[in-house]
Amino acid sequence: MSKIFLRAFTASFLALFLMGGVALGAWSGTTVDKTIVDSNGDKRLEYGPGEPYTVREDLGAANAKRAKTRTPIFDPFIQLSDLHVVDEESPARIEQYDAELGELGVKGGYRPQESLMSQTADAAVRRANWVRSPVTSRSPSLAIVTGDSSDNSQENETEDYINVLSGNRFNPDSGDPSFRPSPLCFPIFYPTDLYQGVRGDGVWYEPDSSLEGEDGTGYTPADGVRDFPGLFEKANTTFTPKGLRFPWLAVPGNHDGLVQGNVPKSDFLEGAALSCWKIFAGPTHIVQPDPKRHLVSKQEWIEKHLADGDGHGFDPKQPDIGYHSVSKPGGMRLIGLESINENGLSEGNIDDTQFQWLDNELQQAEKAGETVVVYAHHSLESMNNTAGGGSVHCGLIEQGGACAQQESLEALFYRSPSVIAYVAGHEHNNRIDPRQEDAGEGNFWEVVLASEVDWPQQGGMVEIFNNNDGTFSIFRTILDQAGKPDPGNTPDLENPWTRTLTLASISREISFNEPQVGMGGAGTLADRNVELIVTR
Ligand SMILES: [Ca+2]
Ligand SMILES: [Ca+2]
Ligand SMILES: [Ca+2]
């Protein structure tokens, strides 16, 4: 071994030691290697340095020798959340109220990147397929998908998201020129444009050009949202997604079960979704209607999953049940919850039947000596929806009012020591908080992941170790979707082999410059790549 080589070898060994045994340098495909940032403020993204793990000791001290004593209890698993695969041409959308909704804190009425969500979700899948644990170099063997996979609970959105995750060739375009949903819709008057969603009009993003008054406020090239001619048409072109190369378990979010994530289904809204009339900035436009814009019930949503491969955690004997409990080798149990309030509003809750089932599952896990991760769409903070009354459970002990009537998930987890983490989405924000009770025996971590629809369009990977010293370590690693940081001024949208990732790259850039969301969502270093210690 040459001296220079030996010195390099020693230096990398030292780096390994300094990282507490985390083998940095080995390629992982995660943000531990490199990040995507705008380092010079020019509204264009580029690669930035990787982010090493932040060790968080709120719930237990990190033993310096733990890297030598720890044993993984399960393979690393992927979390994908808030894909919001959307039929952006649907008459049931409410882009025209985006500004008013934004002032109320509802940011999803319109997104300039929304037509690119199928390709963005595919790029998230491709990344998940490629990554390896920076800690152990192991590959993931499972994914959990924590809801808001569709945007408007439409049948075509639900099918499209399943097609993306399962790798089935499909066309994201909607509109059926022969469909006549009512006597007032005449197919001879339907427009023939491939893309019939909102664009330009001085309100929205126009990707083909930027004439005076064409792009809406915040969506001009000066705002960083540049033109990509033909973008909307290319986004509505048949493609073959890769599909996850391992099984995935799904739970629904409020956007999968409620219209626009907030409103219970009704005959009126079903009629609006299927109609040939779409409200734009000014007058209503005629668009091609589509029977696949049917608003699915929760059971129909579950049945779509049951019809695909292994059913993704749902039980064909109980197609109205949206929750599941799965034991894995090594003593790992994954429990997925269904947290939609079917009475409406975007926040979540757990009905009493499900809560009693969960309590029983946790007691079984305790007896079996299992380690439990519970996941759902809603974070504990956003699990506070008592609209419609009934016997429902909220997320946190501190949530008062009607939430105080029943035991919270937080209280249940404190008396269920097998639970070490609660994993969720919904907030479109990376956030990690310790949940600590006075006695300390049932402490756990709340781990919330950003979305794939809004900046920073990230997924997560979770890997759990028993340190065999009275503590567990939960490594949570952030994954960027696989589109490159900068699509360039004139990306090739014609090449079908590269188009999907090019569209995903454009999607991320636009999401970064979208003024309603901006830089929100990324969280702090302590919310991203972390080693979470918990005493057990
Ligand atoms: Ca830049
Ligand atoms: Ca579409
Ligand atoms: Ca269309």
Ligand SMILES: [Ca+2]
């Ligand atoms: Ca433009």
